Amino acid sequence: xxxxxxxxxxxxxxxxxxxxxxxxxxxxxxxxxxxxxxxxxxxxxxxxxxxxxxxxxxxxxxxxxxxxxxxxxxxxxxxxxxxxxxxxxxxxxxxxxxxxxxxxxxxxxxxxxxxxxxxxxxxxxxxxxxxxxxxxxxxxxxxxxxxxxxxxxxxxxxxxxxxxxxxxxxxxxxxxxxxxxxxxxxxxxxxxxxxxxxxxxxxxxxxxxxxxxxxxxxxxxxxxxxxxxxxxxxxxxxxxxxx
Numbered sequence: 001x002x003x004x005x006x007x008x009x010x011x012x013x014x015x016x017x018x019x020x021x022x023x024x025x026x027x028x029x030x031x032x033x034x035x036x037x038x039x040x041x042x043x044x045x046x047x048x049x050x051x052x053x054x055x056x057x058x059x060x061x062x063x064x065x066x067x068x069x070x071x072x073x074x075x076x077x078x079x080x081x082x083x084x085x086x087x088x089x090x091x092x093x094x095x096x097x098x099x100x101x102x103x104x105x106x107x108x109x110x111x112x113x114x115x116x117x118x119x120x121x122x123x124x125x126x127x128x129x130x131x132x133x134x135x136x137x138x139x140x141x142x143x144x145x146x147x148x149x150x151x152x153x154x155x156x157x158x159x160x161x162x163x164x165x166x167x168x169x170x171x172x173x174x175x176x177x178x179x180x181x182x183x184x185x186x187x188x189x190x191x192x193x194x195x196x197x198x199x200x201x202x203x204x205x206x207x208x209x210x211x212x213x214x215x216x217x218x219x220x221x222x223x224x225x226x227x228x229x230x231x232x233x234x235x236x237x238x239x240x241x242x243x
Contacts, residue, residue, distance in 0.1 A: 004107075005154065011036050034121040038073045039164070040178050045070060050078035053109060053131065060114040067115065067122075075115070075122050076182075077156070079129020082109040084148060086134060098144055102134065102151040110155070126156040127173075127184060166237070169229045174237045181241035183234055 003021070011017065013036050021030035038044070047067050052060060067075065084105045110116050126132075132152055135142045142148075166174040171186040201212040 005157075007157075013038060013040065032119060032121055035123070037123040041073060042179060044074070044177050044180060045072045046074050046076055046182060047072040048076045048078050049081070049115075050129070051080035052077075052113060053081055053083050057112075057114070060112075064114045064118065068118070072122060075124040077124060077126035079127060080131050081113070081126070082106055082132045084132050084134045085130075085136070086144075095147060098147045099151060102144075102148050103154075106151055106155050124156070126152070128152065168233045168237075172230055172233065176241065179241065181237050183237060185230065185234075 006019075016033055016035050019030065019032045019034065020028065022028050047070060049063070049067070052063070055063070082105055084102055086101065115122075128149075130136050132148065133142065134144045134148045164176050166176065168174060168183075168185075173184045175182040175184070197215040199212040199214045201210045203210040
C-alpha cells in the first residue's frame with residue numbers, strides 16, 4: 001500500500017509542521033517537515049526547475065543542493081519533469097486505462113525526483129509542458145488532455161486563492177503576491193509576427209518602371225494573433241503589481 005496524497009486544512013502561515021507516518025507494526029516509515037507558503041513576504045524567492053527528467057541522479061542531487069542554498073519560498077516546476085508521452089496511440093482504450101498510464105508516469109517521476117525526498121519539503125506548484133501533456137505541441141485537440149490534466153492536478157493540486165490568479169489571453173496566467181506578480185506565458189501564443197518582408201524591386205528590359213514584389217512570409221514568422229494582445233495585458237498587470 002502507499003499514500004499518494006494527504007489534504008490538510010487550517011495550517012497557519014509562518015509555521016513549520018511535521019508529518020510522521022507509521023505502519024501497522026508501529027514502525028516509523030516517514031518523517032518529513034514542511035512550511036506553508038509565505039505569500040505575504042515582501043520579497044518572495046521562487047526557484048524555477050524544468051527538464052529534470054533528462055538528468056541523472058548525480059546531476060539532480062547537485063541541483064537540489066543549489067536549491068536548498070537559496071532557501072526559496074516556492075518551487076515552480078516549469079515542465080519537462082514527467083515523461084508522459086505514450087509510445088503509441090491509445091486505440092480503443094478505456095478512459096481508466098489512459099488515466100492509469102499517466103498516474104504510473106507521475107509515480108515514477110516522483111520516485112526519481114531527488115527534491116521530493118528531502119527531509120524538509122518546500123511548497124511547490126507546476127505548469128505543463130508537452131512532456132506532461134502527453135503530446136508534442138499538444139493543444140485542446142489532444143484526445144488525452146482531460147486525463148492528463150486530471151492526474152497532473154492530483155499530484156499538483158490547485159493551490160492558490162482565486163483572487164491571486166488572473167487568466168490572460170492565450171495560455172497566459174498571472175499570479176499576484178503581496179508586491180509582485182509572476183506572469184507565465186507559453187511560447188506558441190505569445191509569438192509576435194515579424195515585420196513584412198522588404199519588397200524586391202527590379203526593372204527588366206523594355207519596362208518603363210520598376211516592378212516590386214513582396215516575398216512570401218515563412219510559416220515560422222507568422223506568429224500568433226495573441227502576441228500583441230498579450231504584450232498589452234502584461235503591461236497592465238505590471239502596472240497593478242507596482243501599486
